[in-house]
Amino acid sequence: MRSLLLRREVSCVEVVGACLQRIAQSPLNAFVSVCPERALRQACAVDERIARHRAGMLAGLAIGVKDNINVRGWKTTCASRHLADYVAPFHATAVRRLLRQDAIVLGKTNMDEFAMGSSGESSHFGPTRNPHCLERVPGGSSSGSAAAVAAREVWAALGSDTGGSVRQPASFCGVVGLKPTYGRVSRYGLVAFGSSLDQIGPLTLSVQDCALVLQVIAGHDPHEATSSRLPVLDWQRELDRGISGLRLGRPAEYFQPPASAEVRDAVDATLAQLVGAGAGVEEISLPHTDYAVATYYVTCTAEASSNLARFDGMRYGARSAANDLDETYVATRTLGFGPEVKRRILLGCFVLSAGHYQAYYDKAQRVRTLIAQDFARAFEKVDCLVTPTAPTTAFRMGKRTVNPLTMYLSDVYTVSASLCGLPAISVPCGRDANGLPIGLQVIGKPFDEGTVLRVARAVEIARGQR
Amino acid sequence: MAEGLEAVIGLEVHVQLLTASKLFCGCSTAFGAAPNTQVCPVCLGLPGALPVLNRRAVELALRLGLALGCEIDRHCRFARKQYFYPDLPKGYQITQFWAPLCCGGRMEFEVDGTPRSVRLRHAHLEEDAGRSVHAEAYVAEDETLVDLNRCGVPLVEIVTEPELHSPREAACFVAELRRLLRCLGVSDGQMERGSLRCDANVSIRPKGAPDQGVATEIKNLNSLRALERALATEVARQVAVRGQGEAVSHQTLCWDAAAQAVAVMRDKEYAHDYRYSPEPDLPPACIPERWIEKLRRALPELPLARKRRLEREYGLPPERAYLLTDDSSLADYFEAVAKAVGVPQLACNWMTGAVARTAKQLHVSIAEFPVPASSLAKLLVEVRDGALSDHAARQVLSTMIATGRPVEDLLASRGTSLPRPEVGRVIEEVLFQHSTLVSGYRQGKKQLFGFFIGEVMRKLPDEADPQEVRALLQERLAGPPADPEGD
Ligand SMILES: [Zn+2]
Numbered sequence: 001m002r003s004l005l006l007r008r009e010v011s012c013v014e015v016v017g018a019c020l021q022r023i024a025q026s027p028l029n030a031f032v033s034v035c036p037e038r039a040l041r042q043a044c045a046v047d048e049r050i051a052r053h054r055a056g057m058l059a060g061l062a063i064g065v066k067d068n069i070n071v072r073g074w075k076t077t078c079a080s081r082h083l084a085d086y087v088a089p090f091h092a093t094a095v096r097r098l099l100r101q102d103a104i105v106l107g108k109t110n111m112d113e114f115a116m117g118s119s120g121e122s123s124h125f126g127p128t129r130n131p132h133c134l135e136r137v138p139g140g141s142s143s144g145s146a147a148a149v150a151a152r153e154v155w156a157a158l159g160s161d162t163g164g165s166v167r168q169p170a171s172f173c174g175v176v177g178l179k180p181t182y183g184r185v186s187r188y189g190l191v192a193f194g195s196s197l198d199q200i201g202p203l204t205l206s207v208q209d210c211a212l213v214l215q216v217i218a219g220h221d222p223h224e225a226t227s228s229r230l231p232v233l234d235w236q237r238e239l240d241r242g243i244s245g246l247r248l249g250r251p252a253e254y255f256q257p258p259a260s261a262e263v264r265d266a267v268d269a270t271l272a273q274l275v276g277a278g279a280g281v282e283e284i285s286l287p288h289t290d291y292a293v294a295t296y297y298v299t300c301t302a303e304a305s306s307n308l309a310r311f312d313g314m315r316y317g318a319r320s321a322a323n324d325l326d327e328t329y330v331a332t333r334t335l336g337f338g339p340e341v342k343r344r345i346l347l348g349c350f351v352l353s354a355g356h357y358q359a360y361y362d363k364a365q366r367v368r369t370l371i372a373q374d375f376a377r378a379f380e381k382v383d384c385l386v387t388p389t390a391p392t393t394a395f396r397m398g399k400r401t402v403n404p405l406t407m408y409l410s411d412v413y414t415v416s417a418s419l420c421g422l423p424a425i426s427v428p429c430g431r432d433a434n435g436l437p438i439g440l441q442v443i444g445k446p447f448d449e450g451t452v453l454r455v456a457r458a459v460e461i462a463r464g465q466r
Numbered sequence: 467m468a469e470g471l472e473a474v475i476g477l478e479v480h481v482q483l484l485t486a487s488k489l490f491c492g493c494s495t496a497f498g499a500a501p502n503t504q505v506c507p508v509c510l511g512l513p514g515a516l517p518v519l520n521r522r523a524v525e526l527a528l529r530l531g532l533a534l535g536c537e538i539d540r541h542c543r544f545a546r547k548q549y550f551y552p553d554l555p556k557g558y559q560i561t562q563f564w565a566p567l568c569c570g571g572r573m574e575f576e577v578d579g580t581p582r583s584v585r586l587r588h589a590h591l592e593e594d595a596g597r598s599v600h601a602e603a604y605v606a607e608d609e610t611l612v613d614l615n616r617c618g619v620p621l622v623e624i625v626t627e628p629e630l631h632s633p634r635e636a637a638c639f640v641a642e643l644r645r646l647l648r649c650l651g652v653s654d655g656q657m658e659r660g661s662l663r664c665d666a667n668v669s670i671r672p673k674g675a676p677d678q679g680v681a682t683e684i685k686n687l688n689s690l691r692a693l694e695r696a697l698a699t700e701v702a703r704q705v706a707v708r709g710q711g712e713a714v715s716h717q718t719l720c721w722d723a724a725a726q727a728v729a730v731m732r733d734k735e736y737a738h739d740y741r742y743s744p745e746p747d748l749p750p751a752c753i754p755e756r757w758i759e760k761l762r763r764a765l766p767e768l769p770l771a772r773k774r775r776l777e778r779e780y781g782l783p784p785e786r787a788y789l790l791t792d793d794s795s796l797a798d799y800f801e802a803v804a805k806a807v808g809v810p811q812l813a814c815n816w817m818t819g820a821v822a823r824t825a826k827q828l829h830v831s832i833a834e835f836p837v838p839a840s841s842l843a844k845l846l847v848e849v850r851d852g853a854l855s856d857h858a859a860r861q862v863l864s865t866m867i868a869t870g871r872p873v874e875d876l877l878a879s880r881g882t883s884l885p886r887p888e889v890g891r892v893i894e895e896v897l898f899q900h901s902t903l904v905s906g907y908r909q910g911k912k913q914l915f916g917f918f919i920g921e922v923m924r925k926l927p928d929e930a931d932p933q934e935v936r937a938l939l940q941e942r943l944a945g946p947p948a949d950p951e952g953d
Contacts, residue, residue, distance in 0.1 A: 015685055
């Protein structure tokens with residue numbers, strides 16, 4: 001696509017027009033809002049720059065942006081009734097960097113409300129559907145971003161990953177999804193959910209494209225105190241190095257139930273192929289894995305209850321009339337938030353309350369340290385870890401919304417990397433009996449996106465992709 | 467105070483740091499802007515905005531902590547204090563909870579000349595909240611408008627141990643703290659602008675009892691007068707409650723200046739659970755030892771120490787020394803002049819008299835005073851040596867300011883020879899030592915003139931000419947009063 005654009009065999013206007021048409025006819029509900037005029041206007045401008053050979057690295061490529069990431073002058077709804085009319089007055093840093101490289105933002109993608117959910121079903125604007133089977137979920141919370149890329153409605157999309165929200169939907173939709181190291185990509189302009197876990201990441205059809213988007217959006221941001229000053233690399237070049245001599249870790253805890261046999265077998269089969277490509281595989285153990293989901297939910301709900309306090313009903317959303325200030329807060333928030341968001345705010349308030357802080361939040365942070373030590377020990381032996389991304393393939397809509405705990409288990413293999421801030425990617429590695437995609441996850445050392453991308457690329461090659 | 471009882475007072479002082487921009491964003495902190503004009507996504511808490519710590523604010527807080535002898539926490543960590551309030555846009559305030567930047571320390575001050583010292587619990591950094599506007603012309607009866615200009619303004623909260631025992635002590639403590647803050651350049655300390663605000667915890671206990679007892683908290687005392695009056699009123703109220711055999715209850719009060727009374731804001735039973743949590747958007751900022759050492763070495767002589775040194779080295783009375791050290795540039799100026807002239811009393815009189823008055827008329831601080839210390843010193847040397855009368859010297863000073871001509875020119879162009887040097891010096895000394903009597907004389911107690919003559923004659927060798935002394939004294943006393951209290 002990029003080369004076609006640069007050789008001027010197709011124009012940006014044509015590409016954008018085609019994407020817009022696909023979106024308009026799509027049954028997926030992957031977008032919350034699309035702005036055709038804005039996109040076409042920008043496409044014209046980029047066409048001109050291509051003609052004058054002044055175009056950026058992403059010239060003319062159509063992008064979707066998860067609707068919890070700000071695009072200036074465009075609604076940022078977080079798929080919540082509360083923010084249904086909120087217009088962001090500033091660009092997220094990642095968006096600004098994409099636009100600077102002449103990418104064209106076509107629309108804001110659907111998601112679980114405030115990025116809370118693993119199925120894409122909790123959006124105020126209705127659920128997103130899985131392009132491989134419309135009766136199944138696309139995964140969450142970056143549901144729209146994954147579905148739109150899988151259905152080729154856009155070339156790439158930005159998602160946000162707090163406990164697996166880029167990787168798990170990538171796995172369910174059969175696309176590539178990367179959660180960079182915490183601090184690699186600025187969070188400025190991303191509506192916070194779990195601030196110590198949130199990271200913006202790309203969803204793309206290929207590992208190549210993923211590396212390119214990462215290169216554009218990564219890097220230090222003076223507006224973001226946790227963003228890293230480490231240099232941004234040309235990760236596309238890294239991919240050509242192959243994986244010969246790399247030591248891959250196979251953590252035993254990730255290859256047992258709840259992982260389905262089909263998922264385990266697909267990942268193991270791919271591992272065998274990677275050995276064929278020159279890598280070594282070592283069995284390792286991450287003993288605190290069992291505590292990761294609980295630790296994650298204590299941490300992220302605590303941070304979410306705090307981050308969502310600003311949506312107090314005074315400034316955002318329709319204010320519900322009530323007798324006094326406190327009642328107004330309660331009435332407005334009751335109306336504005338969906339059930340999953342309310343559940344997490346309540347949980348978060350509980351674990352932070354004076355009487356329970358030590359027992360829950362503080363303990364979770366200690367366990368978080370133990371989990372990080374597991375990884376540090378593993379990385380003394382191996383260069384990265386290879387695991388399933390999710391325990392199953394895409395499940396049927398409505399199946400897990402009844403019991404939130406079963407839903408939380410969808411994140412069992414992704415939350416650990418989030419708790420430790422490690423880079424992790426999901427790449428398709430096969431299909432189940434129903435033809436649904438299976439995702440393989442590669443988890444790397446901090447700031448070692450290079451190795452993660454190389455291994456993911458090797459998976460693509462093993463599966464016969466160019 | 468009733469027999470056998472004592473008041474126990476602890477203070478929480480909120481001080482606005484003298485930074486150009488806010489604690490977590492680049493917005494201006496200037497006072498008096500139109501509502502909601504000094505705001506950005508960060509201080510408005512807009513979705514997606516993130517805080518970035520202002521290094522200058524940390525530096526000022528460190529400077530204060532070092533001056534107060536605090537332990538410095540080398541990792542500057544922040545927490546979120548969660549509560550809902552209309553002028554708190556994020557729904558939480560970023561503050562320090564687990565580890566204040568400055569811990570312990572103590573502050574020396576004086577209560578009417580008696581040295582006192584209070585231990586500090588800690589001093590921590592935090593952001594200010596906005597302001598709810600009710601009482602303004604443009605606000606309707608049933609409306610509350612919110613001005614978020616103050617959101618994110620950097621504050622240091624200084625918390626004392628409950629070791630103050632009278633309203634007067636509390637006021638003297640705050641006054642000295644304000645002098646210290648100004649001297650360090652940490653804050654302008656302007657209470658009327660909200661740069662310095664106090665909350666006070668007050669209780670009454672049998673003298674010497676080990677614990678503080680049930681305390682009430684008085685919020686938002688925004689002047690020294692309000693602080694002292696509110697504490698006196700509350701102490702009296704608690705003594706009365708006790709006198710009736712009742713118990714003081716745990717309440718939060720506010721001071722109603724119009725009614726000169728305390729009013730209940732809320733009962734402590736409503737005590738909020740602030741659900742403190744670590745601030746994940748701000749990684750701990752490590753403070754290098756080098757930086758701390760550099761700041762420590764750069765600390766100036768503190769106002770109280772300087773006041774005591776001025777008393778000791780120059781023989782100044784306490785009130786004058788206090789006045790001179792209220793502004794370190796005033797004290798600098800004084801010391802330069804006093805050293806050059808060699809008669810500190812003369813220098814002091816001029817500093818607190820003609821110089822202070824002229825500066826006030828010109829609306830300039832001493833730091834901006836148009837006549838440098840060296841020029842004033844040259845002028846005063848002439849006065850000291852009796853070459854110039856006090857009155858004439860004041861004229862020279864006015865001419866210098868009006869024309870900008872150097873002091874040497876003006877002195878050279880004047881005729882010579884007035885009385886012998888010692889007479890002028892002794893007159894200055896006598897008037898200085900009896901400054902109260904001088905103001906009395908000027909207010910009409912003319913019979914004091916004989917006393918002044920006697921004092922001067924007594925200090926002069928016997929060949930003094932009474933006529934000369936009388937003429938000089940008359941001239942000196944006719945001039946404008948030499949100290950500002952007389953104004
Ligand atoms: Zn601001």
